[in-house]
Amino acid sequence: MYRYDEFDHQVVRERVAEFSDQVSRRLSGDLSEEQFRPLRLMNGVYLQLHAYMLRVAVPYGELTSGKMRRLAHIARVYDRGYGHFTTRQNIQFNWPKLSDIPAILKELAEVEMHAIQTSGNCIRNVTTDAFAGVAADEIEDPRPWAEVLRQWSTFHPEFTYLPRKFKIAISGGAQDRAATFFHDIGIRLVRAESGDAGFQIIVGGGMGRTPRVGRVLNGFVAKSEILSYLEAILRVYNLHGRRDNKYKARIKILVDALTLEGFRAEVDAEWQRIRGSVVEVPAEEVERIGAYFADPDWQALADNPPELAAARSRSSAFNGWVSANVMAHRVPGYAAVTVSLKPVGGIPGDATADQMDALADFADRYSLGALRVSKEQNIVLPYVRQDQLHALWQALVAEGLATANKGLISDIIACPGLDYCALANARSIPLAQMISERFSDIARQHDIGEVTLNISGCINACGHHHVGNIGILGVDKRGEESYQLVLGGDATQTAAIGDIAGPGFTAEGVVDAIETVIGVYLAQRQNGEPFIDTYRRIGLTPFKEAINAAR
Amino acid sequence: MPLVKLTAAGIEPVDTVWTRLGTDDAVPAAGAVLVPLARWQAEKEALLARADAVGVWLAAGETADSLSADLDRLTVVALDFPAFSDGRAYSTARLLRDRFGYRGELRAIGDVLLDQLIQMVRTGFDALDVKAPVSGAPVTVETIQAALSRYSLVYQVAHDARPPVSALRRRLAAGGQG
Amino acid sequence: MSRQIVSANRLTDGLVVFRTAAGTWSERVEDARVYTAEDAEIEVAAASREATVVVGAYAVDLEEQGSAPSRLRERIRATGPTIAYGPAAVITPRRAAGA
Structure with a gap:
C-alpha cells in the first residue's frame, strides 16, 4: 500500500499543528463557534447528540495491522x-474530548493517518472498492488513482x-462495488477499443432528500488528463x-438546473482551456505512486486445495462462512475474506x-498485514491463502x-441514527x-440469499436506504x-433508487413488513434468482399488496 | 481591518484609506474608492477622471467575464467574501488571473480571516483586507505572516508559483535540491 | 404554559450539560432547573455569552407532567444511547458464528 514520504509526513504534521492552534x-x-465550526469539520470533528465525534479517514479503505492497532489504541x-466503521471508508469515534483531539491527530499522523476533509464543504475522503487490486473482474487497480x-x-486552495x-x-x-453512480463524481476505469484504460466520469449522483442516479458526463477521459477534467467540473x-x-x-441540483448537456458544455469550455496544462x-x-501498489510476493498455489475441501465437508458452519464471506481472488490459491x-x-x-487488535493480529498472521474497510461497514482481509481459511475462521469464531x-x-x-x-x-x-434477531437463523438467511438491507435514521440517507434492495427510512x-419501507434500490452499475412500499410503520411493524416482503420473494423466485431480479421482474405491486393485506 | 499588500519584498501594510461604496453611495470628491460593478459599468469614464485611485469590487455572484473588457484599465479589483465559507471568489480569482491575464492588484475584502489567507494567496490574491478575530486581538504583519507560512508544502499547481510536492519529488529523484 | 430546561454541550469535552438553579452546568438532567418559556429564553441568551464554556445552548420542552423532555430526541440526549455499546455490547462468540 501507499507509504508517506517525508513530504506527505510534513503536510500532515503541519495540519496537526494548524488544528492544534x-x-x-x-x-x-479568539475564534467564535461559528468561525471554528467549518475548521473543525474539515478536521473531522462534529458536535453530535451526546459529545464530539471524530471521523478519521481510511483513504480508499486501506489499513495495515499497525494502523488498525493505532485505531484500537485511540x-x-x-x-x-x-x-x-462507516459507509465511506472512515472510522468514527463517538466520545473524544475536543481538548484531546490534537493529541489523537498526532497519534494518527505517526501511522500515516489523518482526519483531513472527512467533513465540511470540501472534497471528502476518496473511496473505492474494498476489493481493489484483488478482484478477479478488475480492469485496472484504482488505488493509485x-x-x-x-x-x-x-x-x-480553490475547492x-x-x-x-x-x-x-x-x-x-x-462490477461496481464503490457506488460510483451515487457520488458527486463517480469514476470508473474503462477500456477503450484501442485497449487503453481511461476513466468514465459520472456526475451528479447522490442520495439525501433528492436522490439521483449519476449520469455519464464523459465516456472516456485519458488518465493523463483526469486532474484538469476534475478541476473543470469543480470550478463550474x-x-x-x-x-x-x-x-x-x-x-446534482446544478446538473438538473443546467441539464446534463448544459452542464457538460460549461465543463468542456473550461476543460479545453486548462486541459493538458501544468x-x-x-x-x-x-x-511512483503506482509502485506502492505492486503485487506482494504471491506463492505459487492452486485453487481449492484439498485441506479447504476437507474442512468444508467437515463443518457446515465453516462451509456456510466460506460460501458467503470468501470472495474469489485474481491470484490462484488466494481469497479475499x-x-x-x-x-x-x-x-x-x-x-x-479488542476486536480491532484481534483483526490486526489476524491480518499479520493470514493477510500479509493488510486490511480494508468496505462500504458495507465490514472489514476485508485481502490476501488470505485458501489453505489457511479454516485456521482464520477458527480464530474469528473465537473472537465473535x-x-x-x-x-x-x-x-x-x-x-x-438517533442514538x-x-x-x-x-x-x-x-x-x-431487531431485524438481525428476526432473521438470526443463518440457514434461512442463506436460503433467502443475496439481498441488501439499508437503514437511515433521517432523509440525509447516511444509511443508504434509497439504494438498498430493501431500504428503511426513519422519520x-x-x-x-x-x-418508511423502500424496495428495489441498487447501488451497483445497475443503479436504481428504491420505490416507496409504504409509510407509517412502527419499528415492530417494519420488521413484520420485511418478513412479508421476503415471503413474496420466496414464493415468486424463479431459478434461484436474487431478490432484486424478482423485484424487477414482478414490480412493486405484489409486495405492496401483501404488505397492506398483512397490516 | 489592516489592508496589506504582498510584494516580492514581503507583506507591506497599505496606508491609503480606501472607501468601499455600495450601489447608492455618493462618490466622494477625494480619496481612493472601491466601487461596485454596476457603478463601474455606468460611470467608468467619470470614475477614471478622478484624481484619486479607483478600484472595482465584485460581489460573490458576479463573474470574472463581466470585467474582462476593462481589466487593462484597472489597477485594483477586489473580490468580496460575504462569508468566509463562501468560496466563489477563489475561482473568480483564478479566472481573472489565468483566463483573462489580469496583472493588477487583486484584493480580498469582506469576511477575510486569518485561517483562509493561504487559499487566497494561492488562487491569485495579492492584497488582503484582513478582519480582526472576535476577541479583538490585533491582526499584524506578523500574524498574517504566521498564517501564510503555516504550510511549507502544497500538493497542487495553483496560480501562485509554488512547486507542488510532485515537482519536489522529481527534483529529489534527479539528485537536485529537495 | 410550557415548562422548559436549558441544555448545551460543554465546549471542552462536548458532553451534554444542563443549566442548574445555581447558574452552573451539570451533566445530570436531574439537576436542571425548570423554567417558564420566557425565563428559558433569557437563560439561553445568557448562556450564549458563555462562548468559552458551552456550545449551542437551547431550551428543551418538558412533558406536561414529570421532568422528562417531551421529545424522544431530547430524552435520548439527556440519558444517552438507548443501546448497549462498546465492550458492553460484544456478542458472544457462539452466537456470532451462527453455529
Missing part, C-alpha cells in the same frame, strides 16, 4: 473502547469552501452551485478496541467475528438489531419514530 484559539475565545485511551486524488484534493460537501468514488471493477460547480439553500447546493499529474508521479461486523443483535459497523452473513439480509448497513446523531429523526441501530411523526 485553532483548537487553542477556540478554547481561548479507542481505548481517548474514547470508550470502540469505534464505528485514489491516492493521486487524495493528494490533489488535500487543501485544494475548500464549495457550496456543499463533495464526494468522489473510483472503481476499477466490471464552485462558481454556479447554489449557496442560498443547503438542500439545493449539491452538484495541473495534470506528471506521469512519473503516477508511476470479509470479516462481518454484523453479528446477530449487534451494532452494524462497530468494533471494540465469524458471522457468515456477507451480502445476506442481516449484513445491514445502518447509520448511527448518536444530532440530525437523525429516528433510531437505526435498535431496528437493525419523526409528531415526536415519535416512524419508518
